Amino acid sequence: MxxxxxxxxxxxxxxxxxxxxxxxxxxxxxxxxxxxxxxxxxxxxxxxxxxxxxxxxxxxxxxxxxxxxxxxxxxxxxxxxxxxxxxxxxxxxxxxxxxxxxxxxxxxxxxxxxxxxxxxxxxxxxxxxxxxxxxxxxxxxxxxxxxxxxxxxxxxxxxxxxxxxxxxxxxxxxxxxxxxxxxxxxxxxxxxxxxxxxxxxxxxxxxxxxxxxxxxxxxxxxxxxxxxxxxxxxxxxxxxxxxxxxxxxxxxxxxxxxSEFLNEQWEDWEEHEAAIKLGKTIEEQELLLEFLLQVKQRKQEAADKLYEALSCVSSDIEEVMEQQIILKSKSSLHLEVRRDDLSKFSKVDDPLQGLAENEDFASLGSRKSFRTGLGSHNVEKCDVHLDEIQKSKTCSSNQPTVQSKGCPLMNNFRILESAYFSTRCRPIRLTEKPLMMYSSISCIGRGSNFSTGGSVDSLASKVRHSEATKSIWKNPFLEGLCKYLSYSKLKVRVELKQGDLLNSSNLVCSLSFDRDRELFATAGVSRKIKVYECDMILNESCDIHYPVIEMASRSKLSSICWNTYIKSQIASSDFEGVVQVWDVARSQVFMEMREHEKRVWSVDFSSADPMKLASGSDDGAVKLWNINQGGSTGTIGTKANVCCVQFAPDSACYLAIGSADHKVYFYDLRNTRMPLVTLNGHKKTVSYVKFVDSTSLVSASTDNSLKLWDLSTSTSQVLDSPLQTFTGHMNVKNFVGLSISDGYIATGSETNEVVIYHKAFPMPVLSFKFDGTDPLSGHRANDVANFVSAVCWRGQSTTLLAANSAGIVKLLEMV
Incomplete structure (x- = not known):
């Protein structure tokens, strides 16, 4: 009313x-x-x-x-x-x-x-x-x-x-x-x-x-x-x-x-009103018809997409089954060959039987060649192996079902499905421009990889390329799926409590392993670099572990990096803008650089050229150093605070920079006037950048996300489409660490957790939560205030070093 x-x-x-x-x-x-x-x-x-x-x-x-x-x-x-x-x-x-x-x-x-x-x-x-x-x-x-x-x-x-x-x-x-x-x-x-x-x-x-x-x-x-x-x-x-x-x-x-006037007009009005009602009814019917047509169109589009998805899945199932038949035939062939060898030793005096066995061997070889050639989607070829496929299904039915309780495959089935289709539908880039742009990254210091081949080599290359592109989606997805299902949890191997009574804060800012992965170092606001021997603390049964070396700094430390070639050298950066290179064997400073005007957040040694060092600071400058020279060898000026730097793994000529202006800059150090590529996608400060390989890297930001970038897909100076965006951890204001090993991406979280992703999937693979116990008093502290502040893989192993803002360091292992 x-x-x-x-x-x-x-x-x-x-x-x-x-x-x-x-x-x-x-x-x-x-x-x-x-x-x-x-x-x-x-x-x-x-x-x-x-x-x-x-x-x-x-x-x-x-x-x-x-x-x-x-x-x-x-x-x-x-x-x-x-x-x-x-x-x-x-x-x-x-x-x-x-x-x-x-x-x-x-x-x-x-x-x-x-x-x-x-x-x-x-x-x-x-x-x-x-x-x-x-x-x-x-x-x-x-x-x-x-x-x-x-x-x-x-x-x-x-x-x-x-x-x-x-x-x-x-x-x-x-x-x-x-x-x-x-x-x-x-x-x-x-x-x-x-x-x-x-x-x-x-x-x-x-x-x-x-x-x-x-x-x-x-x-x-x-x-x-x-x-x-x-x-x-x-x-x-x-x-x-x-x-x-x-x-x-x-x-x-x-x-x-x-009166005639009123009644005439009233009759006209009734006709007019009836016409209006009829018009409204027609409009309503047209509106309903338009709605139904829209529903039909959208459902048809959904049906078309579903049909395409089913066709794609059916094709992949057929391809995988054919590959299984080929692999099983190879396996049976090896068994036959082994039986033939044994029979030759036991029945060498019968030449006819040896001939027959050689003929069987030849026939097996021909069958192997025939099965290897399976690649088309011809129905007749599939019918030839129908009995073998049925046997494969029967065998697989005897295996434990994937729907068993707690299976990670089913727990994240929708996300895995989405990852499969995104990987499956990812376009194959065959353009030469981006590949040529970064081809020099992988061949710096090792000579040129270019060669001129004949027509036969070119034809063979094309055949290999066509067979590789056929399953180009399958290998990365299969690798990621296997890696995703390989481990079920993170297990604590060792816990180090670095609480210091003389310091009000025990925040660990950085962790690093040495060249041989035998020693690791910790650094933070306690103004100390502590070096531990990894195998020693793993074998010790005591609760308190002492560093083998301890080096004191004048200021709070923000980052450390071990030289990947010279085992005794470790570089550090501090809150006063000083970059130092330490001689760990002598527990003293080897060289000190004071050219930055503000706090230095990151320092990194080049793994391709151990003499080169880079540092990034709040003054917006990236300094390039050579440990054989006293001053910097170059400076890259930016418009915002520099939060992280890292050299490409195979070249000392390429450097990635993470900035407070939400971008990642990829520089060719032979021309530092402008970046080679700018990666644009984060909404907040980029706190870490780590290379996965020579052409791909991961960036971390305080927008609660990590992003995977493929530099080889860039056809211009700006790349704004990451391959993958990882979400599942919390990071809105602190540096929480980033480390990569064999496709596994480890990062910290402001929920006091370690979170591990794999590069193939956007959701976490594993996570581990630190307890809220104070390392000094032993009482349970406010867990909301603590966060994981640093992570570091032990080379390409399954062992991960992690530390939090309370000064607790844990050596974790994926099991």
Missing amino acids: EERQRCDVSLRQWLDKPDRIVDLQECLHIFRQVVEIVNLAHTQGIVVCNTRPSCFVMTSFNHVSFIKSASCTSSRSDSYDNASNQHSSLSHQDMQQQQSRLGNEDSTQVLSPSGTSQIVSRSSSLHSSSIYMSRLPSVEEIEENKLESQRRVEIEEIKQAFPPKQILLVEINWYTSPEELAGAPSSFSSDIYRLGVLLFELFSTFSSTKEKLSTMSNLRYRVLPPRLLLKWPKEASFCLWLLQPKPSIRPKMSEVLR
């Missing part, structure tokens, strides 16, 4: 719309409804003095209803302010319900312009209260309205839909009949006069308020505008008939209802 009232608008407001266009059918439809309401009142002996636009409301469907009298007095205006509570529709049914409440049939009830009502008897003029008097709000209602703010807003909305007091004053004057001005009481003829004024307003539009006031004043003298007489002659004539100055000359209500 409240929603309907919000759509209602007073007839006065509708008439005064500046952009209103007179529509014959619409205006006559509204006029006839008002006539019927007035006629209903007349049949009950009621004079409706308030036959004025302000006393009628219209719905959005042009349905007209009569409301209680509007007045220009202050108290009545207040009642209009609460119109949502006090106005009630007086439709045909409402009038009929009031009929039983009327008194004498010979009396006439009059609704006066002031809002009071009078009962005018045909023999007397006794006055009494009317049932249509607008009631004032009670005290309880007023208090309730004051308490309900939402109700007040609704009242304000409704209030705007009704006319102000100034319009009511003018309107009352317009709709007052001549006899009423002369002091005579209101009568049925007065209502007829008011209907004439209303009909005139319905068919008249005005360009200004001044014009309207002038025209409405002249209406009392039955002076109509020439424009109305020319455009609407019938309506103007009928209007003049209703506006007769003498009540006795005006038509009766019955004459108005029987």
Whole structure:
């Protein structure tokens, strides 16, 4: 009901719309409804003095209803302010319900312009209260309205839909009949006069308020505008008939209802309304049809995609089964060969049998060649091996089902399915430009790999290429799937508690293994580099482990990196902007560089050239060093803080830089004026960059994600499409570490966890949560405040070193 009232608008407001266009059918439809309401009142002996636009409301469907009298007095205006509570529709049914409440049939009830009502008897003029008097709000209602703010807003909305007091004053004057001005009481003829004024307003539009006031004043003298007489002659004539100055000359209500003008137009309106309803029905049907067509189109698109996916899966199943047959035939061939060798030793004196065995061997060899050639999707070839495939299915049915409880394959089946299709549908890039761009990365220092071959070599290369591209999707996905299912958890091998009573914070910022993976070092805000012997602490059964070497720094350490060639050298960077190279064997500083102006976040030795070193700082500079020289050999200036640097694994000429401007820059150090490639995809600071191989790298950011990039896919200087985005850990403000080994990507999390991904899948493979025990007191600390701050793989092994912000270091192993 409240929603309907919000759509209602007073007839006065509708008439005064500046952009209103007179529509014959619409205006006559509204006029006839008002006539019927007035006629209903007349049949009950009621004079409706308030036959004025302000006393009628219209719905959005042009349905007209009569409301209680509007007045220009202050108290009545207040009642209009609460119109949502006090106005009630007086439709045909409402009038009929009031009929039983009327008194004498010979009396006439009059609704006066002031809002009071009078009962005018045909023999007397006794006055009494009317049932249509607008009631004032009670005290309880007023208090309730004051308490309900939402109700007040609704009242304000409704209030705007009704006319102000100034319009009511003018309107009352317009709709007052001549006899009423002369002091005579209101009568049925007065209502007829008011209907004439209303009909005139319905068919008249005005360009200004001044014009309207002038025209409405002249209406009392039955002076109509020439424009109305020319455009609407019938309506103007009928209007003049209703506006007769003498009540006795005006038509009766019955004459108005029987008039040809009203009935002709009513028939036209019924036809018009039927046409409108038919048009709306057609529009609704068209809307339904459009919706159903859209549903069909989307379902068809989904069906097409599903068909393509099923075709793709069926093709892959066929290919894998054929490959299984080939592999099993090879396996059986090896068994046959072994049997042949044994038989040759036991029956060497029978030449005929040896010949037969050689023939069998040749036939097996021919079968092997035939099966190796299986590569097409020919149905006949598949039928040849149908019995073998059925045997394969029978054998596999005896194996444990993958749907066993707790199987990681089924636990993440949807994600694995998505990864399969993304890998399967990844386009094969055969363009030469990106490959040539990075071909030098893998051959720096090892000579050129380019050679000129003959046509035979070229043909053989094409054959190998066609067979390789056929299953180009399968090898990386199969490798990732096997790696994903290889391990079930991370097991703690050793725990080191590095709590220091002299330091309030024991945050470990960096971890690093030496060249031979025998020693590892830890560094952090305790201003110490501690070196441990890995095998020693693994074999010790004690709870407390001491470092074999400890070196003190003047400032908090942010990063360390072991030289991959010189076993005794380790580089460090600190919060004061100093880069140092330590001689671990002598426990002292080998060289010190002080060219950075602010804190240095990262330092990295080149694995291809152990003399080269790079560092990145908050001053926006990347410094290149040579340990045989005193100062820097080069500087790369950036526009933002540099958070990490790393050399490419096979070349000292390429360097990746992670920046606070959310980007990764890949530089060729032979031309540092601009980056070779810019990787754009993170939403926050890039905190770490690590190479997977010579052409792919992983970046970590404080946007809770890691991204895998393939540099060989870049055809321009900007790469904004990562191969994979890894999510599942939390990292919004801290450095949590990053390390890569054999496709496994380890990172820390601000949930005090170590999280491990594999490069083939976007979800975590394994995770391990540190406990919240304080290393000094042994009491459980606030776990929310702790986070894993550093991780480092032990070479290409399954052993991972991890440390958190409380100073706890754990040696974990995937099992």
